Amino acid sequence: MEITVTTPNRIDLAGGTTDIHPLYLLMEGGCTVNVAVSIHSRVSLRTLEGPHIRISSEDMAYSLEKADPKDLPLDGPLGLIGRAVRALPPGRGIEIVTHNEAPAGSGLGASSALLVAVLAALLQLQGARYSPRNIIRLATNIETAAIMVPTGKQDHIAAVYGGISAIEFGYQDFERKTVRDESRILEHLQETLVLTYTGDGRFSGMNNWEVTKRFIDNDEEIRTKLVQIRNVARSVYYALDEDRYDDLPALIQQEWEIRRTLAPGISTPRIEALTEAACSAGALANKVCGAGGGGCMITVVPRDKRAAVSEALEAAGGKLMPFKIDRHGLVLSQQ
Secondary structure (H helix, E strand, O other): OEEEEEEEEEEEEEOOOOOEOOHHHHOOOEEEEEEEEEEEEEEEEEEOOOOOEEEEEOOOOEEEEEOOHHHOOOOOOOHHHHHHHHHOOOOOOEEEEEEEOOOOOOOOOHHHHHHHHHHHHHHHHHOOOOOHHHHHHHHHHHHHHHHOOOOEOHHHHHHHHOOEEEEEEEOOEEEEEOOOOHHHHHHHHHHHEEEEEOOOOOOHHHHHHHHHHHHHOOOHHHHHHHHHHHHHHHHHHHHHHOOOHHHHHHHHHHHHHHHOOOOOOOOOHHHHHHHHHHHHOOOOEEEEOOOOOOOEEEEEOOHHHHHHHHHHHHHOOOEEOOOOEOOOOOEEEEO
């Protein structure tokens, strides 16, 4: 038997960090808006004759083999995958091969999307009945244990559902909303967003944990800024749902201007140089994906300035990452 699962990564337009449990409960609700993109995480799982567990990462050029799931590592390059197999032991020998198209530390939620894909493959192998919410909950719990700080849910939600996700977080966990004219909005976003890898990887756990800890410690400045970020995300959703595209650049820029002051290191000299180059070429807004500190950034451009802005970003040292909107989310096939 061979099972293949692909999941999309995501670009977050606004509201990141407010999806972290239990932070969104402490701030009386969080909200994020993201869009799934055709930069994918892929998992192939096949059964083996013997009892061994083999795991290989193509993009990291790393592999291991163990006789028992209990012996799989909890940390290191394949720690997330090891935890997933331990959580859902296959009861037989399997080989898992993984591949992330995004560079390490991209800020596009690649590790979360990959974890979702692994869990879906393991559940399919077991013939288990599962729901998107169950996968998202299990993935979030595993990831929290792995990075040892609270983690958000928006990456897992985008990986499962695809398309545009406007997500409200609260007492009932989360509610995912779509927009009324999704096809037209997705076309607009695809034409007006440029995605660039800054060249610096990042680790979101520590930035997010620093912000969460300061919120818990009653840092009034952090509390105010996170509420502002949540409210901007809601405004982004309303603008998309009401076809007010002209409002998006200012809102996305506003979100970044607040976010970059949450903690030291969220913005970097390289990020500042890239945003300056983009704006000089006619960009309308810039925002780093994920928690910041490196990884990828999005730039909002007028259609007629797309080529000029792209050239300016490349000249400043950025690596352009072409993408299309992924409308499908998690896709599973079995042979």
